[in-house]
Amino acid sequence: MEFSWYWKQIVKVKEKFKELNLTHFCPNGIYRTAEGYKALVLNHEKVSWYREVWNRTIIPKHRFILWLAVLDRLQMKDRLFRFNTTTDYLCLICGSNRETREHVFFDCHLRSSCLRKIKSWLEWKTAASTTHKLLRWIAKARLSQFRKQVLMVALAAMIYQIWWCRNEALWNQKVYTANIIVQRIQFNVKYRIRSIMPNNVQLIERTWFEKL
Ligand SMILES: [Zn+2]
Known part of the structure; x- marks a missing residue:
């Protein structure tokens, strides 16, 4: 038996x-x-972004938060509210919507504003806006490996910094503007890419990056 x-x-x-x-x-x-x-x-949908999320170019602590974000494992107030551990479920950043993963990492004004600025900064031409679609876009894009690495580092830094901003509001009652968050993301991207830039990056790509 x-x-x-x-x-x-x-x-x-x-x-x-x-x-x-x-x-x-x-x-x-x-x-x-x-x-x-x-x-x-992992199921099939997750497999499609698995490689991108575990890209070694990404700053390790950013990779971890990105991983938790795509798996919806970050403790949002909405979830705590559903389990009756809190009576307040509003987004800590805008204060006007329920704090869910979709809201914080998709339609909260801070996130949309940061994404718009980052796309323009990196000449990232895509209409994709959810984290899953952005990951899939990077995986399929006809871009050099170097450009893809820059986009992945930027996307993970954005998720990390938005989560950091949300936690600053929660624990220190500080709310940062999109401009401050974008500056932090830009600093992360420049520092990380410079420290791991391989020697075989084409001159045109290197020049583009140095001008950012
Ligand atoms: Zn919000």
Whole structure:
């Protein structure tokens, strides 16, 4: 009886593996159990942005917050409100909408304003605006690897700085303007990219970056 249960589970896992495109998780064609496990616990939608989120170019603490944001694991007031741990659910930044992931990282005026300024700063020509769509856009864009790296660092820095801004409002009662947040994002991008810029970046790309 027990044996047949285990057997069914093994078959299930085997079928699941067949559905997943494991090439994403096999660098140099070598399959590793840990990578296979990661593939297994993620669903298809998540797999499509997995590589971008875990891009090593991104500042590690930004990568972590981006990861939690796309998984909707950051503790929003809306969630605490639903679990009856708070009676106040309004966005700490604008004070006029329910604080949900969609609101803070999509339609809060601070976020839209920051994204507009960052897009213009990096000549980032896309109508995409949700974090998932921006990630997918970067993955598919016909841009050099270097440009993609700059966009990923900027996107992750934006999510991180918006979350930082929200926490400053929560813990220190300070509200920052979009201009201050954008300056912080720009500082992050310039510092990070300069410190990891590979030697093989084309001169035209290097010049573009230096002018930012
Ligand atoms: Zn808001």
